[in-house]
Amino acid sequence: MSYLKLDHLVGGYQRGVPVLNDYCLEVEKGELISLLGPSGCGKTTTLRMISGFLRPTSGKLILDGKDITAEQPNKRNIGLVFQSYALFPHLSVFRNVAFGLQMRHVARDEIAARVEKALAMTDLTGLESRLPSQLSGGQRQRVALSRAIVIEPSVLLLDEPLSNLDAKLRLQMRAELSRIQRALNITMIYVTHDQTEALSLSDRIVVMNRGNIDQIGVPEDIYQRPATPSVARFVGFDNQLEGRVRSINDQSVTVEIDGTPIVAKPHKLPGNLTAGSAVSLLFRPEDALLADREGENCLDASVLFGTFQGKSMQYLIKVADRDVAVVVAGPRRRADGDSVKLSLPAEGLIIEKKEQRL
Amino acid sequence: MDRKARVLGALVGPSTLFLTLFFLLPLVFVLLESFRTSGGAFSISPYITFLRSPRFLVVYGRTLKFGILVTGLSALVAYPASYALVRMSKGRRSVLMSIVILPLMTSPVARTYAWIVILGRFGMINQLLRGLGLIEQPAKLLYTQGAVIVGLAQLFLPLMVLSLVSAMENIPRDAEEAALSLGANRLTAFFRVIVPLSADGFIMGSILVFTGSITAYVTPAILGGSGVLTLATLMQQEAMVLMNWTNATIIAVVMVVTTLVFYLILRRVRPEMA
Amino acid sequence: MKRTKFALFVLILLYLFLLGPFLVIFVASFGKQAVMTFPPRGFSLEWFDKVFHQTMFLDSFWTSLYVAFAATASALLLGIPAAYAFVRHTFPGKNLLETIISSPVIVPGLVVGFALLRFFVLLGNLPVLLGLYLGHTAILIPYALRVVTASLRNFDPDVEEAAISLGAARLRSFFLVVLPNIRAGVAAAFILSFITSFNNVPVSLFLTGPGVATLPIQMLVYMEYYFDPTIAALSSILIIVTVLIVQSAEKMLGLSKYV
Numbered sequence: 101m102s103y104l105k106l107d108h109l110v111g112g113y114q115r116g117v118p119v120l121n122d123y124c125l126e127v128e129k130g131e132l133i134s135l136l137g138p139s140g141c142g143k144t145t146t147l148r149m150i151s152g153f154l155r156p157t158s159g160k161l162i163l164d165g166k167d168i169t170a171e172q173p174n175k176r177n178i179g180l181v182f183q184s185y186a187l188f189p190h191l192s193v194f195r196n197v198a199f200g201l202q203m204r205h206v207a208r209d210e211i212a213a214r215v216e217k218a219l220a221m222t223d224l225t226g227l228e229s230r231l232p233s234q235l236s237g238g239q240r241q242r243v244a245l246s247r248a249i250v251i252e253p254s255v256l257l258l259d260e261p262l263s264n265l266d267a268k269l270r271l272q273m274r275a276e277l278s279r280i281q282r283a284l285n286i287t288m289i290y291v292t293h294d295q296t297e298a299l300s301l302s303d304r305i306v307v308m309n310r311g312n313i314d315q316i317g318v319p320e321d322i323y324q325r326p327a328t329p330s331v332a333r334f335v336g337f338d339n340q341l342e343g344r345v346r347s348i349n350d351q352s353v354t355v356e357i358d359g360t361p362i363v364a365k366p367h368k369l370p371g372n373l374t375a376g377s378a379v380s381l382l383f384r385p386e387d388a389l390l391a392d393r394e395g396e397n398c399l400d401a402s403v404l405f406g407t408f409q410g411k412s413m414q415y416l417i418k419v420a421d422r423d424v425a426v427v428v429a430g431p432r433r434r435a436d437g438d439s440v441k442l443s444l445p446a447e448g449l450i451i452e453k454k455e456q457r458l
Numbered sequence: 459m460d461r462k463a464r465v466l467g468a469l470v471g472p473s474t475l476f477l478t479l480f481f482l483l484p485l486v487f488v489l490l491e492s493f494r495t496s497g498g499a500f501s502i503s504p505y506i507t508f509l510r511s512p513r514f515l516v517v518y519g520r521t522l523k524f525g526i527l528v529t530g531l532s533a534l535v536a537y538p539a540s541y542a543l544v545r546m547s548k549g550r551r552s553v554l555m556s557i558v559i560l561p562l563m564t565s566p567v568a569r570t571y572a573w574i575v576i577l578g579r580f581g582m583i584n585q586l587l588r589g590l591g592l593i594e595q596p597a598k599l600l601y602t603q604g605a606v607i608v609g610l611a612q613l614f615l616p617l618m619v620l621s622l623v624s625a626m627e628n629i630p631r632d633a634e635e636a637a638l639s640l641g642a643n644r645l646t647a648f649f650r651v652i653v654p655l656s657a658d659g660f661i662m663g664s665i666l667v668f669t670g671s672i673t674a675y676v677t678p679a680i681l682g683g684s685g686v687l688t689l690a691t692l693m694q695q696e697a698m699v700l701m702n703w704t705n706a707t708i709i710a711v712v713m714v715v716t717t718l719v720f721y722l723i724l725r726r727v728r729p730e731m732a
Numbered sequence: 733m734k735r736t737k738f739a740l741f742v743l744i745l746l747y748l749f750l751l752g753p754f755l756v757i758f759v760a761s762f763g764k765q766a767v768m769t770f771p772p773r774g775f776s777l778e779w780f781d782k783v784f785h786q787t788m789f790l791d792s793f794w795t796s797l798y799v800a801f802a803a804t805a806s807a808l809l810l811g812i813p814a815a816y817a818f819v820r821h822t823f824p825g826k827n828l829l830e831t832i833i834s835s836p837v838i839v840p841g842l843v844v845g846f847a848l849l850r851f852f853v854l855l856g857n858l859p860v861l862l863g864l865y866l867g868h869t870a871i872l873i874p875y876a877l878r879v880v881t882a883s884l885r886n887f888d889p890d891v892e893e894a895a896i897s898l899g900a901a902r903l904r905s906f907f908l909v910v911l912p913n914i915r916a917g918v919a920a921a922f923i924l925s926f927i928t929s930f931n932n933v934p935v936s937l938f939l940t941g942p943g944v945a946t947l948p949i950q951m952l953v954y955m956e957y958y959f960d961p962t963i964a965a966l967s968s969i970l971i972i973v974t975v976l977i978v979q980s981a982e983k984m985l986g987l988s989k990y991v
Contacts, residue, residue: 151897173896174905180897186890190912203899244894251898462821465902469817473810473833473873481836481844481870484851491850539746542739554747556982561750564974565931567948568967571955572753575760575770575964582756582770612749619746644736673840676933676948680955690842694937697846710843717838 101165102126103287104150104255109159112145112311118157119145119311127255130285132278134298136334137308143291145311147257150289151178163254174203179248179256179286183263185240187232193219193243194228200251218250221280238269245277249284256281256288262297274301295335299323307331325367329382329452337382337450339424341399345377353451355379358420362397364449371453378454385425387448390415390434391441398441403434417442492707504704509712514692518712520603521688525671528610532618532667533660535611540622541652555623558616566613566676573609573681574600601683609677614670618663625659626652658728665724669717689713754971761964772961779965789966791943792950795861799946800929803868807925808918810869811876816906818877819884820892834874841934844871849938860941867935872925879924883917884910916985923981927974 104127112119119142127133135143148154150161152173161169168176188196197218201211219225222242232240241261248256261277262270278301281288292298298305299319307315307322307330315327326332343357352365353373364381373379391398401419412429419442426442434440493500508514543551561569576582577599584596599605629652637647653660675690682691689709697706756770761779763772783789814833818826836844848867852858887910895905911918936946945953951963 153893153896172901173893174899174901176897177899178897180894182890182894184888184890186888186894188891188895188909190909199895199900200898247894247898462823466817466821466823469813470829470833473814473877474829476810477832477835477870477873480848480852480866481839482832484847485839485843487851487855488847535742535746535749538739538742542736542743545736545739556979557747558750560975560978563927563931563978564754565948565951565967565970566933567931567951567963568757568970569753571951571963571967572757574955575756576753578770580767580769585770612753615746615750673842673934675842675937676952679952690840690934693842693846697938703850706846710840710846713840714838714843717840721838 103129103131103164104289105160105162106146106150107160107162109146109149109156109161111149111156111159112142112154113157120149120156121311123159123311123313125306125313125316127287127289129287131303132281132288132290132301134290134292134302134305135308136292136295136298136305138293138334140310141308142311143308144259146308147259147289147291150255151180151257152176177251177254179251179253181244181248181256181258181261183260185232185244185261185264187240187243187247189232192229192231193224193235196232196243197247197250200247204251214250215246218246221249221283222246222276237265238273241265241273242276245280249280249286254287256286258288258290260292261290263292263294270297277301299335307334326450327368329380329450332382332450336384336386338385339383339388340452341381341420341422341424342454343379343381343420345373345375345379347375348373352446355381355451357381358399360399362399362444362449363446364444364451365446366449366451367447370451373451373453380452380454381444382450382452383444383448385414385427387445388424388426389443389445390417390426390428391443394441395443397444397446399444401440401442403436403438403440405436406432406434408432488707489711492704492711494704505708508705508708514709517687517689517692520686521672521690522716524603524607524610524688525668527607528614528671529618529664529668531607531611532615533664536615536618536622536663537653537660540619540626540656541648543619543623544626555620558619561612562616567680569613570609570677570680573605573612577605577681600681601685603682603686605681606678606686606688609681610671610674613674613677614667617666617670621659621663621666622656623659625656625662629655661724661728665720669720672716673713757964757967757971761961761968763961766960779961780969782962783966783969786962788945788950788954789947792945792947795864795944796930796947799861799864799868800926802865803872803929804922804925806865806869807872807876808880808921811873811921812880812918815877815880815884816910819881820889833877836871837874841871841932842937845935845938848935853939853941860939860944864936864939864944864946867939868929868932871932871935872929875925875928876921879921880914880917883914887913920981920985923977923985927977 106123106125109120109123110118123142123146125146135146137143145154149156152168152171156169159169160167163176188199191199194215197215198211201214206214215228216225219228222245224239224242224246227235227239232243235243241264244261258277262273265273274297280286290298290301299322302319304316304318305322306313309330314331315322317327322331323335326335326337329337341357343355343362346354346356346361348354348369352363353369355362355364362381399419401417401424403415404418404423405416407414407416409427412427413432415426415428415434417424417426417440424442492504493502494504543554546554574581578584579596579598579600581599583599584593587593587597633651633655634647637651638644642650672688673690674688675694678686678688678691679694682688684691684695687695689712693706693709693713696702696709760770760772762775762777763769764774764776765772811833818830844867848863852866853860853863891913892905892909895909896902900908930946931948932946933948933952936949940946940949951966955963
């Protein structure tokens with residue numbers, strides 16, 4: 101029996117159309133699950149339904165066996181961490197964190213003890229009497245976190261909590277969040293559009309797109325074996341070449357690009373693919389190679405532009421009438437204008453069937 | 459959702475109800491009553507009779523004239539003044555701004571009374587002119603059109619300044635500097651860059667000053683007397699002195715319609731401001 | 733720069749024009765003569781004495797004070813929830829309601845007072861004082877609405893949701909979290925409304941009766957019959973009090989932002 105169950109939720113209307121349509125998700129206790137997707141994919145809508153600020157028009161929300169669909173947001177014991185932190189500007193750090201406990205009529209001395217414990221956990225001891233305006237961005241973020249965990253919520257919901265921090269702080273806080281989640285064994289649902297964040301934090305990732313779940317899986321699965329082209333694009337399959345299917349057998353598909361046969365061995369084939377279908381081949385800049393001699397899966401190309409990235413070079417290549425990026429470790433070895441062969445990895449290719457254009 | 463409807467009703471209901479009962483209702487009633495002739499029948503003849511009377515037309519024309527003059531004067535003075543204010547440092551500007559709003563907060567009776575002291579027969583200006591030997595008898599400065607215009611200008615200038623300053627504050631400093639770097643002199647930059655970009659503030663300020671001027675009561679009452687009547691003082695006369703409620707209502711309608719027309723023009727020209 | 737010098741010159745003239753009259757009143761209120769002369773001859777405080785001892789001024793002062801307090805409090809009580817609804821929610825008819833609640837701004841004060849007089853006082857036999865209260869409240873509601881709306885707009889709605897998620901019911905969250913943070917706006921609305929009501933002439937003009945008159949109206953009546961500096965003295969007092977209130981409000985709240 102899963103701890104949190106979203107059962108066929110429909111709702112979040114925008115211009116008459118529901119953002120979530122028949123949305124189902126099951127979360128285990130103590131799991132850190134990320135909702136990953138581009139803006140508008142419905143991840144915040146999902147969060148708001150769980151917290152109770154948005155009512156689904158149909159469907160059920162079950163937490164720890166109890167149906168909470170009709171429950172008021174202030175009665176759900178769900179912790180919220182907002183992107184803007186939403187601290188109470190007129191209250192000190194202590195009173196901000198104590199707020200939830202006061203609402204629950206916890207005794208004075210117990211409040212003090214629990215608040216101190218929460219502040220210690222987020223490394224904020226000593227700042228109790230400060231006002232939010234006197235804190236740095238990182239400190240405010242941690243107060244928001246303390247405030248949400250001190251009430252010992254059944255579920256902790258975080259809406260892009262780190263996006264307002266600078267890069268270095270973000271990395272630090274990511275590690276902190278992970279540590280705290282494990283220490284308290286809190287069930288956490290984390291919304292983000294940053295794939296690196298999702299990949300590094302989550303036990304499982306839910307990749308969403310336009311209100312639908314494209315894929316649920318552990319980070320390695322999402323990264324290595326994206327289930328759909330849209331998930332693939334999200335985890336770094338930035339390059340795209342067009343071609344036509346020449347032949348299919350049970351292990352591979354041969355696609356003709358620019359007259360050259362390219363063998364692809366994807367972990368998943370799109371449905372009803374036949375010889376002659378128009379397809380796109382997706383691959384990562386890091387997975388392709390630049391060669392000088394003819395070989396397997398090679399296409400003629402020329403270097404347009406090379407950008408120095410420190411440990412690697414990023415080359416913009418023109419191939420089959422398209423521009424494609426290739427990342428190669430090491431110093432600059434190719435000059436602008438050089439002819440080169442682009443070598444595509446058979447297993448690193450995703451096949452996307454092109455829609456029939458009318 | 460029913461609950462949301464109930465909550466909204468509780469939030470907005472009281473004020474809407476209050477204003478509908480104690481504001482809109484009396485207005486509508488009074489408006490309807492104005493269409494009654496002395497016989498009790500409904501007709502628009504009271505309107506036609508009064509609106510065509512020279513008594514009304516002279517006053518209406520004068521009131522509009524005052525409105526335009528006061529607005530023009532305010533703009534003329536407020537533009538350079540606002541420009542200077544905006545060029546000042548933040549600290550100084552906020553001190554000066556808080557002084558500008560002061561006249562708006564003080565009693566209009568007190569403010570207008572000052573002009574009696576200044577323009578009266580034994581007032582400041584007359585004493586000065588006599589002292590300098592320029593005139594023998596005290597000049598009649600009070601109860602003239604000029605007095606009313608000056609009084610109204612003092613009342614409404616701060617409004618124009620406030621509108622213009624807030625509009626000018628939004629003009630990036632660089633815009634003017636860009637113009638100068640391209641060869642314009644200060645005056646050209648002012649007219650080509652500052653004036654167009656502060657147009658919204660000017661329009662808003664003008665509407666406020668104009669509608670305020672044509673509906674003002676205290677200033678024309680004190681400084682104009684019964685010799686220089688405006689719509690507002692005419693209305694008071696009709697209602698309280700002549701006991702002609704119908705005419706008073708007609709004047710009220712004219713005031714509201716005139717004000718409304720200008721608001722609607724504003725809406726057309728700058729919909730986001732209305 | 734020539735342009736800025738000229739602008740500065742006009743600015744100085746502006747301030748002289750705006751503030752000069754106040755100075756004139758101050759000086760005039762200390763004169764000895766019974767007719768308004770300037771510059772005044774002699775020094776006397778008799779006009780100030782008159783102000784504090786004339787029943788008509790004292791009575792009308794209290795009337796103005798009561799009406800201003802009652803009307804301001806009512807306008808805030810009616811306006812704050814409405815402002816909240818408008819800022820936080822969308823609903824059908826919102827624009828219409830907003831127009832209705834802001835409509836007193838468009839109607840000239842004279843017309844408001846006149847309509848109330850005819851409808852409630854003369855027809856409905858309502859006491860004049862009540863009519864005054866109703867009229868003042870009506871014209872103050874848009875002020876309260878506008879100022880509180882500005883304050884609420886600056887307040888992050890997520891903070892309210894945070895309070896609710898932590899267990900506070902909607903109403904409680906409003907008092908615990910929203911109100912403390914829009915305190916400055918509400919205070920500014922109070923001061924602005926109070927001053928507007930106290931100084932108001934147009935609405936009060938028609939709503940005057942036996943024993944019921946606001947201070948500004950009383951001053952106007954006095955001016956019709958007497959020409960002595962009493963009004964100058966009273967004006968001076970009023971101006972000083974206003975300046976003190978506005979300056980301290982400015983210091984504490986930054987009042988000029990809300991005007």
